[in-house]
Every structure is written in structure tokens, then in C-alpha cells.
Amino acid sequence: MPNKLLVALDGSDCGRRALAAAAQHAKLTGSDLVLTYVIDWSPYSFHTPEELSERHERRESEIERANAAVLQPEAAALINAGMTVQTLVRHGKIAETLVELAKELDVSQIYIGRIGESRVRSMIFGTVTAALVQTSPVPVTVVP
Amino acid sequence: MGRLFLTFIVLIAAFGNAHAGIDETINAATAPIAEWVGQVVFFKIPILGAQLPVVVLWLVVGAVFFTVYMGFINVRGFKHAISLVKGDYADPNSSGEVSHFQALATAVSGTVGIGNIGGVAVAVTVGGAGATFWLIVAGFLGMSTKFVECTLGVKYRQEFDDGHVSGGPMYYLNKGFSERGMAGFGKFMGTFYAVGIFIGALGIGNMFQSNQAYVQLNHVAGGALDGLGWLVGLILAAIVFSVIIGGIKSIARVTEKIVPFMAIFYCLFAIIVILMNANTIPQAIANIFTGAFTGEGVAGGALGAMIIGFQRAVFSNEAGIGSASIAHSAVRTEEPVTEGIVSLLEPFIDTIVICTITALVIGTAQVADPSFAGDAKGVAMTSAAFEREFSWFPLPLAFAALLFAFSTMISWSYYGLKGWTYLFGEGDTGQTIYKLLFCAFVALGCVVQLGPILDISDALVFLICVPNILGLYFLAPIVKREMNSYFRRLESGEIKKFK
Numbered sequence: 001m002p003n004k005l006l007v008a009l010d011g012s013d014c015g016r017r018a019l020a021a022a023a024q025h026a027k028l029t030g031s032d033l034v035l036t037y038v039i040d041w042s043p044y045s046f047h048t049p050e051e052l053s054e055r056h057e058r059r060e061s062e063i064e065r066a067n068a069a070v071l072q073p074e075a076a077a078l079i080n081a082g083m084t085v086q087t088l089v090r091h092g093k094i095a096e097t098l099v100e101l102a103k104e105l106d107v108s109q110i111y112i113g114r115i116g117e118s119r120v121r122s123m124i125f126g127t128v129t130a131a132l133v134q135t136s137p138v139p140v141t142v143v144p
Numbered sequence: 145m146g147r148l149f150l151t152f153i154v155l156i157a158a159f160g161n162a163h164a165g166i167d168e169t170i171n172a173a174t175a176p177i178a179e180w181v182g183q184v185v186f187f188k189i190p191i192l193g194a195q196l197p198v199v200v201l202w203l204v205v206g207a208v209f210f211t212v213y214m215g216f217i218n219v220r221g222f223k224h225a226i227s228l229v230k231g232d233y234a235d236p237n238s239s240g241e242v243s244h245f246q247a248l249a250t251a252v253s254g255t256v257g258i259g260n261i262g263g264v265a266v267a268v269t270v271g272g273a274g275a276t277f278w279l280i281v282a283g284f285l286g287m288s289t290k291f292v293e294c295t296l297g298v299k300y301r302q303e304f305d306d307g308h309v310s311g312g313p314m315y316y317l318n319k320g321f322s323e324r325g326m327a328g329f330g331k332f333m334g335t336f337y338a339v340g341i342f343i344g345a346l347g348i349g350n351m352f353q354s355n356q357a358y359v360q361l362n363h364v365a366g367g368a369l370d371g372l373g374w375l376v377g378l379i380l381a382a383i384v385f386s387v388i389i390g391g392i393k394s395i396a397r398v399t400e401k402i403v404p405f406m407a408i409f410y411c412l413f414a415i416i417v418i419l420m421n422a423n424t425i426p427q428a429i430a431n432i433f434t435g436a437f438t439g440e441g442v443a444g445g446a447l448g449a450m451i452i453g454f455q456r457a458v459f460s461n462e463a464g465i466g467s468a469s470i471a472h473s474a475v476r477t478e479e480p481v482t483e484g485i486v487s488l489l490e491p492f493i494d495t496i497v498i499c500t501i502t503a504l505v506i507g508t509a510q511v512a513d514p515s516f517a518g519d520a521k522g523v524a525m526t527s528a529a530f531e532r533e534f535s536w537f538p539l540p541l542a543f544a545a546l547l548f549a550f551s552t553m554i555s556w557s558y559y560g561l562k563g564w565t566y567l568f569g570e571g572d573t574g575q576t577i578y579k580l581l582f583c584a585f586v587a588l589g590c591v592v593q594l595g596p597i598l599d600i601s602d603a604l605v606f607l608i609c610v611p612n613i614l615g616l617y618f619l620a621p622i623v624k625r626e627m628n629s630y631f632r633r634l635e636s637g638e639i640k641k642f643k
Contacts, residue, residue, distance in 0.1 A: 046253070049554075052250055056309070090240075
């Protein structure tokens with residue numbers, strides 16, 4: 001079975017650059033690509049009852065948007081170039097979810113763009129990429 | 145939207161201009177209604193010198209029945225409830241859907257309200273320390289009732305084409321009875337419940353909350369707001385308006401976030417206050433137990449204390465009313481039983497933990513100084529008990545009470561709305577009319593005094609227990625079947641643990 005590379009996309013240029021690096025790597029090593037869009041979400045947040053009742057439709061539209069705007073176009077281009085590509089949208093804390101996916105799909109490496117986060121925020125919570133690097137079971141490539 | 149808000153402002157301004165003596169006028173007008181409604185709903189049968197309202201008996205018998213019939217699910221399901229809330233069984237493929245934790249948190253912020261602070265004080269004043277014991281017992285039994293109603297809420301909810309869901313007792317009463325060949329009766333029960341929850345939402349979930357928030361604010365302000373109930377009411381109504389009609393979700397979201405912290409903060413300080421009176425704890429606990437069985441100084445003795453305790457417990461945790469089942473219906477799950485199991489934590493948190501802590505704060509203060517509260521009642525009495533140790537406490541307590549009241553109002557506005565849409569359809573205009581009405585009642589709640597308002601809201605909430613519990617009896621075998629099947633599959637490993 002070929003190696004799988006997990007690429008985290010978020011519609012930003014950074015994500016696109018991470019994908020370019022991953023695609024190059026995949027071509028050289030004959031690996032498959034898994035493109036993923038993680039929608040930041042916590043199962044422990046608080047909502048009004050009205051929001052809860054609308055949650056399902058909102059989730060569907062979030063997934064649809066991630067697929068249509070980011071994952072599908074990128075995947076189509078790569079498939080045209082003759083690569084094997086899988087796409088996946090999931091809700092959750094970004095670093096945590098990527099780690100989970102890496103284990104679940106048994107990937108050999110994670111590619112992620114360096115996400116621009118505000119200084120205050122990263123001072124308090126740390127950055128997503130740092131958290132990922134700390135907890136990932138496989139090598140992580142952070143693309144600036 | 146802007147025009148709507150303007151109309152609303154004009155209306156409330158007109159209301160405000162006419163305020164001279166409006167408090168008394170409304171009081172005078174509502175008192176006889178309250179009396180009449182109270183007499184009908186709380187029809188009492190005298191037993192051994194105590195007055196037992198039939199409806200309280202109805203609820204307690206129901207709770208005992210469900211506890212036994214479901215094989216003490218309130219004990220058996222407790223541990224599993226916690227692992228469900230922790231997300232141990234959450235399928236990553238449905239990440240992004242409403243989690244068990246979210247459903248629980250939303251339902252809890254709907255029930256943790258002023259009842260936990262003020263209602264307990266009312267119970268202790270009227271029913272003595274012993275009422276606390278029965279309050280806890282009722283909370284424990286209520287866990288089973290809650291399990292049954294929330295399971296049914298999910299099982300029989302209505303899904304609409306656009307993916308949004310409506311659920312709750314009106315739906316399970318209607319569909320459940322229809323399934324058993326009693327379509328006409330089911331329709332009647334569903335409609336009856338929907339009308340009841342709509343009116344109840346204006347009472348317990350609205351007027352009572354805003355009323356107590358005002359009383360508490362006035363207490364902190366040292367009476368500076370006397371006669372200004374209409375003004376406080378208008379401000380509160382305007383805030384509620386901005387959330388439920390204006391769609392300013394951020395206010396609601398902020399409250400929903402602060403409420404759990406306030407609850408923890410409240411419990412923490414309550415425990416500190418109790419510990420500061422450590423030498424009186426044994427006596428306070430002894431009072432609860434002896435009071436429960438002797439009912440000394442309580443009208444109707446032990447039975448009197450019991451009735452008061454049970455009544456307050458239901459008022460606080462809403463088991464048997466069916467409201468939480470409306471909130472839980474929103475969760476998309478293959479297993480309705482899981483929602484039921486999670487929901488049994490609600491009476492536990494609300495009544496067994498928070499109400500008991502409040503009762504102990506008051507109880508220990510009473511032992512130390514029997515006349516600590518003067519003639520303060522409700523929230524003011526609890527506040528006085530805290531004040532003995534921390535002179536500054538009434539301020540944050542008032543803030544907490546205000547937030548509790550607010551989040552309860554937001555939750556109940558939704559419960560009432562579901563009753564309304566059940567009756568009049570899901571149309572937007574109808575929903576807006578309901579929401580305007582809801583805001584008007586927020587303002588009204590601050591104007592009427594505690595007496596008649598408490599009676600009316602109590603009565604209305606107890607009234608909807610009648611169709612709800614009746615439905616629960618009928619549908620209990622279905623719940624039992626689902627529950628047994630669920631636990632069987634859990635044991636065999638067919639239901640997977642993801643964490």
C-alpha cells in the first residue's frame with residue numbers, strides 16, 4: 001500500500017503552498033494525498049436552544065462550503081495530473097483533529113501551512129502548528 | 145426589523161408613561177386570577193391534617209413508578225451519562241453535530257434559575273428545614289422522569305425538509321397516542337400541552353424570572369428602585385428583544401458562557417460560607433432529617449414539609465414538565481436513549497447539588513442566628529445568609545441571579561415558541577408575534593409582586609404535567625424496550641467506544 005500524506009487546507013495561500021510541497025513529495029515518492037479541511041469547533045461550547053435546533057443544517061452547509069470552495073477544486077486538479085487523492089472535512093479543534101486523522105488514516109506525514117495567528121492569542125493559547133508539532137505521531141512539515 | 149423595534153419602543157414607552165400606580169393596578173387585577181387558577185390546579189385533599197395537592201401526588205407517583213419500572217435508571221445510568229457527556233461514545237464522523245455536552249449545558253442553563261437561589265428559601269420558610277430532605281428525594285426520583293421524557297422527545301421529534309427539528313411532549317403525545325390507535329386523543333393531548341407550555345413559558349420561564357431579578361436588584365440598591373419595576377422590566381425586555389427578535393446571538397452566547405461559571409462560582413462560595421459556619425453544620429443537617437420526619441412547626445407536619453419540598457423540586461428541575469425534552473430533541477442521534485441518560489444529570493446538578501447547597505447555606509445561618517434574615521423572603525433571604533459572611537456578596541449574587549434569570553428566559557422563550565409553532569405552524573410572522581408577546585411579559589413580570597405571580601406560574605407549570613405524565617405512562621413500555629436493547633448492545637460491544 002502506498003504511503004499517505006495528510007494535507008491540512010483552510011482556503012488560505014499558506015495552505016495552498018503546503019499542498020504544493022506535499023504534491024511534489026507525493027509525486028517523487030508515489031504517495032497518495034489526503035486533503036482535509038478541519039472546521040474549528042468544540043463539542044464543549046455553549047449554545048441557545050434555538051442554535052442547537054439549527055445546528056444540523058449549519059453543519060451541512062459548512063461541510064458543503066469547505067468541499068466546494070477548497071477541497072474539490074484542489075483535488076480535481078491533482079487527479080487530472082494523475083494522482084490519487086482523497087478528501088475529508090471534519091469539525092473539531094484543529095491540531096487535535098489532525099492528530100486523530102493521522103492515526104485513523106495511518107498517514108506517514110502531515111503537511112500544514114503556517115497559520116497567521118494574532119500575537120496575543122498565540123501567547124495565551126499557543127499556536128495551532130506548535131500544538132500539532134508537539135502532539136503529532138508522524139513527522140509534520142510546516143510550510144511558511 | 146428596525147420598524148419592529150421602533151414599534152416596540154413606542155409601546156413600552158407608552159406603558160412607562162402610564163406607570164403611576166400601574167404596579168398596584170396590575171397586582172389588583174392579577175391577584176383574583178391567581179387565586180382562581182391556584183384553586184383549580186392545586187385542588188387539595190386533606191390527609192392527616194396536611195393539604196395534599198392532587199397534582200403533586202400525580203408527579204410523585206409518576207416519578208416513583210418510572211424509577212421502579214426502569215429498574216433504577218437514575219442510579220444505573222449515572223456513570224454512563226458521564227462518559228456520554230465526556231464524548232467517549234461520540235463518532236468522529238458526526239463531529240460538528242450537537243454534542244451531548246451541549247444539549248446538557250443548554251438544558252441545565254434553562255433549569256438553573258432563580259429557583260435554585262430563591263425557590264429553596266421559599267421552601268425552607270414555608271416547609272421548614274425538613275423540606276430540603278424531600279427536595280433531594282424529589283430530585284433523585286425526578287431523574288427517572290426526565291430520562292423517560294427526554295428519550296421520547298428525541299424518538300418522536302419532527303424533522304423538517306430544511307433539516308431543522310422540533311420536538312418535545314406535544315410531538316410525542318400526538319404521535320405516540322396515534323401509534324396506539326388513539327389519534328384523536330393524541331391530537332388533543334398534544335394541543336393541550338402546546339397551549340400549556342406556551343402559557344407556562346410566559347409564567348415560570350418569564351414573569352417569575354424577571355420579577356425575581358427585579359426584587360434582587362432592588363434589594364442590592366437598598367430600595368432605590370421601589371416603584372420602578374416598570375423601568376427595570378422595560379430594560380430587561382429590551383435586552384431579551386435584542387436577542388430573540390434582533391438576532392443578536394452574541395448576547396445570548398455570552399450569557400450561555402457565563403452562566404456555567406456563575407453556577408460554579410455560586411457553589412464555591414456557598415461551600416465556603418457553609419464551612420465558615422462549620423460548627424453549625426451537624427445541627428443544620430440534623431434539622432433537615434428531623435424536620436423531614438417530624439415536620440415540627442410546619443402546617444401539616446412531616447407531610448406538609450414533604451409536599452413543599454416536592455413542589456419546589458419540580459419547580460426547580462422541571463422533571464415531569466417536559467420542557468427539557470424540547471431542548472434535547474435537537475440532538476441528532478441514532479440512539480434516543482442516550483439523550484435520556486444524559487438528561488438524568490439535570491435534576492442531579494440542579495436539585496441534588498445546587499439546591500442542597502443553597503439549603504445548607506440558609507440552614508447553617510439559621511442555626512447560628514434564627515432571625516438572620518429578618519422578614520426577607522426568596523432570593524433576599526438567601527442573599528442575607530451569604531451577607532453574614534461576606535458583606536459584599538449581595539452584589540455578585542444579584543448579578544448571578546440576573547444572569548440565571550436571563551438565560552432561563554432565553555431557554556423558555558424557545559420552549560414557548562415550540563408550543564406556539566406546534567399550534568400555529570412554523571411561519572415567520574407568527575413566530576415574531578410570539579416573541580413580541582414574550583418580551584411584553586418580561587416587562588410585566590417586574591411590575592407584579594411575588595405573591596400572585598408565583599402562584600400563577602406555579603399553577604400553570606403543574607398543569608402541563610398532567611398530560612405529559614399521562615403520556616409518559618402510555619409510552620413507558622417503548623422507552624423500556626429501547627433502553628434494554630441499548631444496554632444489551634452496549635454490553636456486547638456493538639455500540640462502540642471511540643475514546
